[in-house]
Amino acid sequence: MTKTVLVLRFSAVGDVVLTAPAIAALREAWPDARIVYAIKERLAHLVEHNPNIDEVIALRDGEGPFSYASRLRAARPSILLDLHGKIRSRILRALLPGVPKVVWHKRDFRDTLPVKLALRPYRASMLFADRYHAAVEEVVGRPLPKGKLQYFLGPEDLAVADGALRKSGLDPGRPLLGISPGANWATKRWPAERFSGLARRALERGFQVAVQGSTREADLARTVVQHAPGAVDLSGKLDLRGLGGFIARCAAFAANDSGPMHMARALGVPTLAFFGSTDPSMFDFRGHEVLFAGVACAPCSFFGRRRCPRGHFRCMLDLTEDRAWGALEPLLSAGRRPLLSA
Ligand code: SF4
Structure with missing residues (x-):
């Protein structure tokens, strides 16, 4: 049976x-x-x-x-x-x-x-x-070979994402950096202003930049684009179909410890992940980049916290924009293009 x-x-x-x-x-x-x-x-x-x-x-x-x-x-x-x-x-x-x-x-x-x-x-x-x-x-009931981390797009996902990108003035066929500055807990978020810095540097090198987030994360996305003229704010505009399609369109993706970060890795999009109060050793970052300051108090929680219990928040603030760009630039320069067409 x-x-x-x-x-x-x-x-x-x-x-x-x-x-x-x-x-x-x-x-x-x-x-x-x-x-x-x-x-x-x-x-x-x-x-x-x-x-x-x-x-x-x-x-x-x-x-x-x-x-x-x-x-x-x-x-x-x-x-x-x-x-x-x-x-x-x-x-x-x-x-x-x-x-x-x-x-x-x-x-x-x-x-x-x-x-x-x-x-x-x-x-x-x-x-x-x-x-x-x-x-x-x-x-x-027996040892098994491990499976691969993969995310499977639905048939409409790319078209939904492309519609949102075009409506915002972006060309889905041109190299795109995706940024996701949100995360459920404050201590999992690298400062939005620093994501702006990455956006500016990518724009200067000819990349398109789009910032993704939920409606609740709209303030963060707005902060990123305010300081990076030319970057586009897609917060609140992508459902799960559009989110997968959007990430699949990216040449690289920069995100905190969050759902979109895992989707990006599962889609094979070179990803730069920021970890502050949580533990990056829970995940496999081969083929990607992870930044973790390694301050003595980190990781201080399993999920993240509303605020830094020590008040200095060095786990994230020690991760400078220069260091982040040093990790992101090679991912962008690797020249990934969307593998799938709508
Ligand atoms: S206690 Fe340390 S690990 Fe926890 S939020 Fe503060 S700086 Fe980060």
């Missing part, structure tokens, strides 16, 4: 994107299995075009656990793989009795306890994506 693996991962953008290698490894191990992915409806686009996923069951806004569990039960899962590991997935696990379950753990207790006790800064003992992979190995 065909196995059905029900994968739970409801959010957030980066965490969902980072499940792709584990799903690829599962597909490789069990080519005939039916892989069903449970995710919030507003993020479903992130996995809908992944060829390794057979079905997406989207959690509607406001839908209760009983209604959703009954829809998941209708998929007749033979095993449940919980890659979410939070209260929502715990409730759903309880509502799907009799289904064997494997639960992923985001962090190792040995990593987190000393940080919670303020004994030392956080250091991940393994890559974030490898933890997902280990859970898949537990499902399959």
